[in-house]
Amino acid sequence: MDGVTFLVFAFFGALIFGGASALIGSARGIDGLVCFFLGLFFGPIGLVVAAILPPPAVAQTPTAGPVPEQELPSTEHASPKRDDVPDALSKLADLRDRGALTDEEFASAKASLLKQL
Structure with a gap:
């Protein structure tokens, strides 16, 4: 060759x-x-x-975990003043928009606030 x-x-x-x-x-x-x-x-x-060769370790990306619980406006303690209800409703809406509350939780909290008017 x-x-x-x-x-x-x-x-x-x-x-x-x-x-x-x-x-x-x-x-x-x-x-x-x-x-x-x-x-x-x-x-x-x-x-x-x-x-x-060992396969490379798969890097795990952080997953979107549960939204940390926010302090919800209290509806069980003393009844809020009439002026506080709109503020509490806007806080609830903000929490719902950020995903901290489901629509059902928002509706329930909203109904209990409106009952106190």
Whole structure:
């Protein structure tokens, strides 16, 4: 085998190992380009390394948790003055708009405030 034929076989062999390493790495969640170069430059060793590398840890993004509870206008203690009811209603509406209250909770609190008028 002459030098050119050897280089052609070595080149295509390296591409085959690089492609196989990229496929194995990608299937395991590892960057395919990194695995490709491992297989390209290190041949069978790169293929084995791509097969045994641990998958990267998945970073967990913080999820939108429950809205922290806000202090609701008290309707159980002393009855509010007539002037306080509109302020309490606007606070309730603000809490509902921010997602701290459901529509049902808002309607219930609103009804109890309006009964006190």
